[in-house]
Amino acid sequence: MSEFTAGSLALKKSMEKVEQHSTVTSVQEINDNWIVFITNDTSVSDIVPESVFEISKEYPILYFFNFEDHCWGYYIILQGKIVANISFSYEEENTAVVRLAEERHPDEDIMELLYIEPNAKELYNKLLLEVKDNPEYLRKIEEQLENKNVEFFKLFNIPDEVITKLEYILSAEYWNNLKNKHDLVEEFKQLLEINEMRWIRSDRV
Numbered sequence: 001m002s003e004f005t006a007g008s009l010a011l012k013k014s015m016e017k018v019e020q021h022s023t024v025t026s027v028q029e030i031n032d033n034w035i036v037f038i039t040n041d042t043s044v045s046d047i048v049p050e051s052v053f054e055i056s057k058e059y060p061i062l063y064f065f066n067f068e069d070h071c072w073g074y075y076i077i078l079q080g081k082i083v084a085n086i087s088f089s090y091e092e093e094n095t096a097v098v099r100l101a102e103e104r105h106p107d108e109d110i111m112e113l114l115y116i117e118p119n120a121k122e123l124y125n126k127l128l129l130e131v132k133d134n135p136e137y138l139r140k141i142e143e144q145l146e147n148k149n150v151e152f153f154k155l156f157n158i159p160d161e162v163i164t165k166l167e168y169i170l171s172a173e174y175w176n177n178l179k180n181k182h183d184l185v186e187e188f189k190q191l192l193e194i195n196e197m198r199w200i201r202s203d204r205v
Helices: 012-019 050-055 091-104 110-115 120-132 135-143 150-156 160-169 172-177 183-192
Strands: 004-011 024-029 034-039 061-067 071-078 081-089
Touching (some): 004 012, 012 034, 050 061, 081 150, 091 110, 091 135, 135 172, 160 183
Antiparallel strands (some): 004 061
């Protein structure tokens, strides 16, 4: 079963203030630096709950989501506004391969061609290499990163050297060269020291 995680993070020093908000239904200390909280309008979604915008007027909030087979990303919310966000789709790569296969083999059953036939894996990987070399595909990855604004992680006392690493890994080139696309979110979590953000969501807390 795929992981579905979505919740709002704040620095541990904000815990007492977070608990005072009437919309907050759960607060959990995940390590020495961070807490995660759920509001009454938090769902398993890549959309920031409305109540979080109000809470962010007092201190910055990092809304993080990871839907393992679909997408992952974050929002940094400050003073009621989104100042940084990304959303990485795992499905874009596969969609691009299917689209290319349909162009090359218009009379074939694409699902059989790419997933069932004896040489399906070989064909899929061949088309995938073409997709990765396509400037249009890289442009779509870059679009997902246009508002990453990693400098705003300083709001959470993230050191400059870590922010430099975030800038490096949150790039189209880095993403495109990963053998396992799921490694990126794990690297991101490790750099921010939020490894505990796993299987945390409103219907499980």
